[in-house]
Amino acid sequence: xxxxxxxxxxxxxxxxxxxxxxxxxxxxxxxxxxxxxxxxxxxxxxxxxxxxxxxxxxxxxxxxxxxxxxxxxxxxxxxxxxxxxxxxxxxxxxxxxxxxxxxxxxxxxxxxxxxxxxxxxxxxxxxxxxxxxxxxxxxxxxxxxxxxxxxxxxxx
Amino acid sequence: xxxxxxxxxxxxxxxxxxxxxxxxxxxxxxxxxxxxxxxxxxxxxxxxxxxxxxxxxxxxxxxxxxxxxxxxxxxxxxxxxxxxxxxxxxxxxxxxxxxxxxxxxxxxxxxxxxxxxxxxxxxxxxxxxxxxxxxxx
Numbered sequence: 101x102x103x104x105x106x107x108x109x110x111x112x113x114x115x116x117x118x119x120x121x122x123x124x125x126x127x128x129x130x131x132x133x134x135x136x137x138x139x140x141x142x143x144x145x146x147x148x149x150x151x152x153x154x155x156x157x158x159x160x161x162x163x164x165x166x167x168x169x170x171x172x173x174x175x176x177x178x179x180x181x182x183x184x185x186x187x188x189x190x191x192x193x194x195x196x197x198x199x200x201x202x203x204x205x206x207x208x209x210x211x212x213x214x215x216x217x218x219x220x221x222x223x224x225x226x227x228x229x230x231x232x233x234x235x236x237x238x239x240x241x242x243x244x245x246x247x248x249x250x251x252x253x254x255x256x
Numbered sequence: 257x258x259x260x261x262x263x264x265x266x267x268x269x270x271x272x273x274x275x276x277x278x279x280x281x282x283x284x285x286x287x288x289x290x291x292x293x294x295x296x297x298x299x300x301x302x303x304x305x306x307x308x309x310x311x312x313x314x315x316x317x318x319x320x321x322x323x324x325x326x327x328x329x330x331x332x333x334x335x336x337x338x339x340x341x342x343x344x345x346x347x348x349x350x351x352x353x354x355x356x357x358x359x360x361x362x363x364x365x366x367x368x369x370x371x372x373x374x375x376x377x378x379x380x381x382x383x384x385x386x387x388x389x390x391x392x393x
Contacts, residue, residue, distance in 0.1 A: 121276060128284045150297050157305075170308050194351040195313060195344075233302050234352035236309035244314040247348050 162238040171236035188253040189218040195247040303376035357391035
């Protein structure tokens with residue numbers, strides 16, 4: 101091969117490697133951008149979930165003489181008129197224990213242990229974020245507090 | 257000034273390219289294997305609400321808080337003995353959480369264990385502090 105042709109081949113090879121490096125950098129940069137977007141989305145969803153877990157027990161809360169008792173009033177859990185989009189909200193009794201889950205209705209209340217207070221699942225949304233927090237459940241009929249948990253299922 | 261030969265210049269170029277590729281690889285790897293952090297705000301909320309709901313829970317006609325106070329003087333009013341109260345508290349706490357580990361301490365009762373924990377706001381019963389924590393891991 102002539103010197104000129106060797107140099108040309110060398111230049112082509114150098115250009116090729118430079119292009120490969122640029123391509124790899126672009127892919128890495130794209131993945132980084134996508135990853136930060138997903139992180140931001142997750143963070144936002146977590147914050148909204150936290151906000152719901154904090155606020156919801158107050159909306160359904162039991163208060164005595166205007167003072168909040170930090171408990172959910174179970175008599176307010178039938179048709180509470182909520183609109184939270186594609187979510188399911190459940191208040192489940194933990195103590196005293198029950199054999200299996202018995203959904204609460206006006207008829208069997210208070211001999212039940214699960215209040216499905218909002219249920220709007222989505223067929224198209226495949227992912228579900230589930231989070232819960234312990235709550236105190238107040239039963240006005242006997243004036244007792246039972247231990248429970250508030251479960252939120254978020255479809256996205 | 258020392259003049260480099262053509263071969264040496266090309267070797268330096270090759271080394272620079274390899275170093276660049278290694279940096280890009282490390283950068284990409286650090287993002288692909290990044291662990292998701294534990295949401296501390298939710299754990300704090302869980303720890304505080306767990307303390308509140310546990311102590312408020314009614315057993316017989318008194319609350320767990322009152323029965324814990326009775327157990328300071330080894331005089332339980334609702335349960336047969338204070339050991340049963342410990343078991344009951346352990347069951348309520350573990351059922352209230354979604355598999356997270358916990359730590360409970362009151363007087364000489366200690367339930368669960370944590371390496372790293374988020375503790376709720378403390379509450380005092382009969383001069384003894386109740387500590388309830390949810391484990392980070």
